[in-house]
Amino acid sequence: MWWFERNAAWRRAAAVAVVLAAAGLTAGCFQPLLGTQPSAATDSVRDKLQQIDVPVIPAAKGQTVARIAVALRNSLQYGLNGAAGANAPTYTLKVGVGVTNLSVIVDITSGRPDAQVASVIANYQLIEIATGKVVLSDSTFAHVDYDIPGAAQRFAKQRAERDAEDRATEVVSDAIRNRLASYFVAGT
Secondary structure, X not given: OHHHHHXXXXXXXXXXXXXXXXXXXXXXXXXXXXXXXXXXXXXXXXXXXXXXXXXXXXXXXXXXXXXXXHHHHHHHHHHHHOOOOOOOOOEEEEEEEEEEEEEEEEOOOOOOEEEEEEEEEEEEEEEEOOOOOEEEEEEEEEEEEEEOOOOOOHHHHHHHHXXXXXXXXXXXXXXXXXHHHHHXXXXX
C-alpha cells in the first residue's frame, strides 16, 4: 500500500499547486474598495464618498428618534469622510429614520417585558447636486435584541435599550455606506 500513500501525497501536492497558481493569476485583479490607487486617473470610491454631504436628519425633538437621527448622521459623516465634512460636495444624502421597540418575552406575574427588540429603519436618497436628480433611493434596517435584567432595575433597562439602539444605528450606518460604495463601483 506504499504506492497508494505516495499517490495521495502527489495528489495533495498537485491540488495545492493548482490552488496557488489560480491565486497567483487572480491576485492582480484585486482592488481595495476604500483604498487609493496611485496610478488611477479616476477618483477612487473613497474620494467619491468624501464628496457626499449629509444634512441634518429631520426628527421630532425630545423623542428617541431625535437622538437616533443625530447618532446616525454623526456615524454617516465619520464613515463617509472621517467626520471632516464634504469639501466640495457633489452629492447630498437625505435620510429619514424611524425607531420601534417590540416586547418579545413578557413576565407573566409582573406584566413587564424581559426581552425586547429595538429596530432602526432608514430610508435614504442620494441626490446629485448639479442636476438635482435622485441617483439612488433605498432603505435599510437593523433589529437588535436586549434583555432587561429585572423588574426593579429601571435604569438598567434604559441603558440596555439605549445600547441596543446605538448598535442598530451603527449597523444601519454601515449598510448605507456599503450601499453607496457599491453604487459608485457598479453604478447601480
